[in-house]
Amino acid sequence: MDYNEIKEKMNKTISVFSENLSEIRAGRANPAILNKIKVDYYGVPTPISQVAGISVPEARLIVIQPWDANILKEIEKEILKSDIGINPNNDGKVLRLAFPELNEERRKEIVKDIKKLAEDAKVAIRSIRRDAIDGFRKQQKDSEITEDELKVAEDEVQKITDSMIEEIDGILANKEKEVMSV
Secondary structure, rough: HHHHHHHHHHHHHHHHHHHHHHOOOOOOOOOHHHOOOOEEOEEEEEHHOOEEEEEEEEEOOOEEEEHHHHHHHHHHHHHOOOOOOOEEEOOOEEEEEEEOOOOHHHHHHHHHHHHHHHHHOOOOOOHHHHHHHHHHHHHHHOOOHHHHHHHHHHHHHHHHHHHHHHHHHHEEEEEEEHHHHO
């Protein structure tokens, strides 16, 4: 196992963490919360972004304008089925998703959820570190590398791990600030 492979795995973990954060409602309208919602479009589960125009005309409003008016009801039904907690307003042409102002208690709950996601990402990073170090130890046991090379490898993997955890903490701090200042 080489260092680039380790970094790549850790970067994937961070990108999944960032993607999960983008789907968290922070009081602002963020089209990313619609990413996981799929509508049945001629028998094919299709992301909303592929069957409609999605815009954010105001800070707390998402407007969804389907290219095919016949799918409007289907989009509304899927949004209601999803767990985003917003009821769409259907005027026959477009759907409007109005995001309510977050109260202090809800903000703290969101921050707690965000911290849990960050901790899960850190656990995944540490798991990658453990697997990498185990791989290097096996190489040393099989006499493929020396004990000194093992020590260097362990130190290098730890440096990579520390930088990735620092990155997660930075992303967490930014999202926390965004949620608490909305």
